[in-house]
Each structure stands twice: as structure tokens, then as C-alpha cells.
Amino acid sequence: MTDEATAFVPGHVTGFFSAHSHDDPLQAGSRGAGLTLSHGVEVTVEPSDGTDSTTTLDGDPVEMPPVERVLAGLGVDAAVRAETELPLGAGFGVSGAMALGTALAANTVFGCARSENELVALAHAAEVRSGTGLGDVVAQARGGMPVRLDPGAPDHGRLDGVPARPDIEYVTFGELSTEEVLSGDTDRLSAAGEDALALLAEEPTPAQFMYASRRFAREAGLLTDEVTETIRAVSEAGGEASMAMLGRTVFALGTGLSDAGYDAVSCRTHPAGATLR
Template sequence: MTRRVVERLAPEHVRVETELSMPLGAGFGASGAGALSSAYAINEAFSLALTADGVGEAAHGAEVASGTGLGDVIAQNVGGLVVRLSAGAPGVGSVDRIPVPPLRIDCIVRGPLSTEEVLSDPSVMRGVNREGERALKELLRRPTLDRFVSLSWEFARRSGLARDWMEDAVEAVEASGGMASMVMLGDAVFAVGGAEALAEFGDVISAKVCLGGAGLE
């Protein structure tokens, strides 16, 4: 997918190196992040004068064409706890944010889950779309962090995406006072609080919510 961004934006041959600190194929949006960071770097290196939305649109288009995702890029470009209000690339789709501090998020990963396979399966997508619309309506009635996590877990179960082992992991985190749900789309669980309980199910990866979104350093 990064290659698609390079082919679209770079006016000449360029070498791109990406350093990834999260597992691939586990639902962390690595493909979208790689495309978006490359688009920002190429825009700067070649003085293309694209706005943040323009950079994001190029990365979003590459992700959709590659079948690796539909909504990661716009969320990554904005940062924070993003709520999608309408579909589309940055500058086209609309989002809002639930105000949160830079929360620590703990995750465990059991293995990869092919986003492309899920997105290309009509029967799975019917359930995803139906339950996604329901969950979004419920979230917008009370847009809080607690409601976001609980509706996320409802969506994972009702859509059929959740794996059997996740039920035990989520229950263990909740019993310890935390909140947890499935990482979309990955054979993985994320938690807010309850890291010790989560560690019983695998090696814990920790990160923080970035409130500023993508950019250059």
C-alpha cells in the first residue's frame, strides 16, 4: 500500500523506509499508518504543498485500493478517540472526537486476521454494517469512553467477529475493574485498565492514545 502512495505522489524515484513498532495484521492500522506517514514525508521532501486532508486523501485511496481498510487513515490523521460520522477520505468523510486524556491502552495479540478477507466477504459485511450502524447510533446518544468500549464489545460479538478466547479475556479485565474489547480487525484484545488480568492471556503491548494525530517530527 505504501508503494501506491509513492507511485501517486513522488515525482521521481524515491526510497521509503518504514519502522513499525506494532504487529502486522493485528488490527492496529499499520498499513494505513505506513501509507499516511509516507505521504507526509513525500509531501515535505518534494514540496508538494498538500494540506493535511490532501495527504490523508492520498493515503486513504491507497488503502481502499489495496483492500487493507476503509477508515483507519482519517482517524489516524485526526488523532484521539475518533467517532466516524460519515464515510470517506479526509476532507470528505466527517468525524468527531470523544474527549479523553492520553490514555494508556494495553493489548494482547494472538495472531493476524486478514482485513481483506473480511471486507471481501458479503455475508460477513452485512453483519458488520448492520451492527456497526446500530452501535454508532447508540454511541452518539451518549458518547463516552465507557460507552465506546462496551458498544465495541457488543459489536464484536453480535457481528460474529469475536474469537472464542476473547470472552474470557474481556471478562477477566472487567472483573479487575477495567474495560476491554476486540481490536478491529485482529485476533487481539485491547483494554483500558486491568493490564494484570490481560497478561494472563498473552504478552501485553502498551501504548497511549495520541491526541494530535499524524504529522512530521
Template structure:
């Protein structure tokens, strides 16, 4: 059974009081991850891996944790359309798609809400994310305050470029950085209006990124180049990736906000 989950980009965030979720603003993107889940058979034992990524065996902790939580003996073959470790929520998309596909493949009868929670807990346990799966389940532009999440129907095109990865596990474990994130993320959330445009979120995201002192020189220069062309740009959280709206042909990769959430295929 196959399932697809869109990638997601977080413009700004802050951890909730319990540290297990996040508040902030994120949006789903049309590119994502397909998970093909089937029973783990004796012939699979030679690969010594329950997960493959574009055909290659790999260790993918949150996916493995989700399969364990669902209590199934399965393998998940992942086909990826987004960069890994560069702020596109790849681990969340892979884990959510795997949970949806496993539920259908094995007839588990879990509700969508339960499967999202399984994927979320797997991400928290692995230290790879705090809220990506909620955005990927809903689709569109998602703004949350830690208690409620609102999804706005957006389909804006955007461009992006990735220069490198930032280890989410290390960022979430950096106490000084997380203290800045908590302060500035709450301020960014307060600054948003009731019906924010993607450009508004991007603009506030760039203020947030600079306030927590995360952008590299290359990121700063690329944001400036997009702004010089009349666009609005910022940095994906957490990755050395610049995304821009209101531009055409400025950055090498193009996608769009995905208005729909994860689904079976």
C-alpha cells in the same frame, strides 16, 4: 525526511453507502510507525524494493500506491512500533506517514487534506482499510457517521494482547460478514452518547464484535478476565487482539490514546 503516524484501534465500524469509507468509533494510540522517505537512488536498485520494514525489504502495497500517486521516485524505510495485521491500523499509519514525509522531502506543496486523501485511496485500492488514516490524522477518540467526524480529546491508558492476525482484505471481501457489520455497526453508532468515554466505546465495541460473531474462544476468555478485574474490554477491528481500559497489569502490553495526529519529525 521522517514523519510519524499513530496506530489506531477501531472498536466498531460499518461501510458507507459507496463502500469506500467507514463510519464508527476508533481511537489513535501512542505507538505507531515512522516513515523515513528519501529519493530512490541507483544504489537502491540492488534491493529491488521501494519499501523496507525494520530494515528488511518488503512488499507494502498501500505505501507503494501512495508513492505512485504522488509521482515520486522514492524509498520509504518504515520503523514499526505496533503489531501488523492485528487491528492497529499499521498499513494506514505507514501509508499516511509516507505521504507526509514524501510531500516534505520532495517539496510537493500538497495540503494535509490532499495527503490524507492520497493515503486513504491507496488503502482502499490495496483493500487494507476504509478509514484508519482519518483517525490517525486527527488523533484522540474519533466518531464518524459517514459524513462528519468528531475528535474527542482523550488520553486514557489501555492494555492489550495480540494472539494473531485476521486478513483485512479477506474480511472486507466477505459479503455475509460485511452485511452483519453494516447492520450492527450502525446500531452501535446510534447507541453512543454525544460525549462518549472510551469505556463506553469499548463496551459497545464488545457488543458489536459478538453480534458479528468474530471473537475466538481465546479472545472471549481474555475479555472475561479483564472484566473480572473491573475493566472493560473488547476486540480490535480487524485482528485477534483484545484491548482493555480500566485495568492495570492484566494484559501484557500497555499504551494510551494519542491525542495528536500524524506529524513530521
């Protein structure tokens, strides 16, 4: 047992997806595609005696069911500290990142001797059971621009990727409840997601990803007014933008948002999946 361990997990913005429920959380998940970001979550785990097993995000205690499920799955008591520049609940996969980072770091601290796939599966199942996400964890484990060909954890899901690393800008207008959207009727959303995935398969490039994502955002009926307006403004300035699923967040290729006059945060597509520091 070491004193503590830290993992970095990239943020993940989903452009489009279809939801696939299953009684087995390892087989439940989503198909779709997204971008992992060089902005992510740094998760540090240290042993706890059970009385101080709190989870903090940027110093503040948080309720984070996926993290608790991961620790329970490993059978350990730990304090989890997460630091991130990304907003929570805005479509950046922060809860998935915390679950996956906890799995990787706790495995090291407590010498659990699990494999990477086992740790990804544990974090994926924890997210699905908590209703906080369906595909962020497997995407964050891969890095780059992950394409989820089949839903589920590593033994079930299949991934591909768009071989490119565009610069990214984003702007956030606030939260959107993943749990609320996913617990509602997802048929229309999923049909649009399947169409978008077929479009991307024809031409796996960043431009086609943005086109398929915009089409999905419109057809899935999740657009808010400020998001619609921002995407249009980027487009009029000659750029490519879409909505982060699920958040009131717009992301753009290159300098699309600042070219359109927005005060955007800039980062890059992350080259790697989640990794121990």
C-alpha cells in the same frame, strides 16, 4: 528537495465500524470509532533513483501496496523505511500508518506542495484500493479517540471525537486478514456497527465506547475463542476490554489486562494525529 523526512503516525484500533463501499475510493470508507495509540509507526522517506525504491518495515523488505500507490500518486520514486513496535495485521492500522506517513514525508522531501487534506485523501484512497483498510487513515490523521460520522476522505467524511485520553493496554494473539473480512458479506457487521455508533453518539465517553465495541464484537461474529476468553477475564477482574477490528487483539482501558493476569503492552491514547517530526 530535502535529503529525507520522517513522519510519525499513531497506531489506530477500531472498536466498531460499518463498511461503506463506493466506486470512488475517496467516498468509500467506514463509519465507526476507535482509539489512536501513542505506539505508532515512524516513516522515513528518501529519494531513490528507481533501482533502490524498496519499502522496509523494521529493517525487512515488505510488499506494501498502499505505500506504492501513495508514491505513484505523488509521481515520485522513493525508499520508505518504517519502524514500529506494533504488530502487522493485528488491527493496529500499520498499513494505513505507512501510507499516511509516506504521503506526509514524501510531500516534504519532494516539495510536492499538497495540503494536509490532499495527503490524507491520497493515503485513504490508496488503502481502500489496496483492500487493506477503510477508516484507519482518516482516524490516524485526527488523533485522540476518533469517531467517523461519515465515510470517506476529508472532503467527504466527517469526524468527531470522544474528548478523553485513557491509558490503554493490549495483547495480540495473531493476525486476521482485513482483506478477507472486507471482501466477504459485511451486512451483519455493518448493521451492528451502525447500532454501536448510535450508542456512542448518546454518550461519547470511553466507558460507552468500550460497551458499544463489545456489543459490536459479539454481533459482528468476528470473535475468536481466545479473544472472547480474554475479554471475559478482564471483565471479571472489573475492567473494560474489547477486540481490535480487524485483528486477533484485545485492548483494554487502564490496566485492565494486567489486572486480569495478562502480560500486556501498555501505552496511551495519542493526543495528536499524524505529524512530521
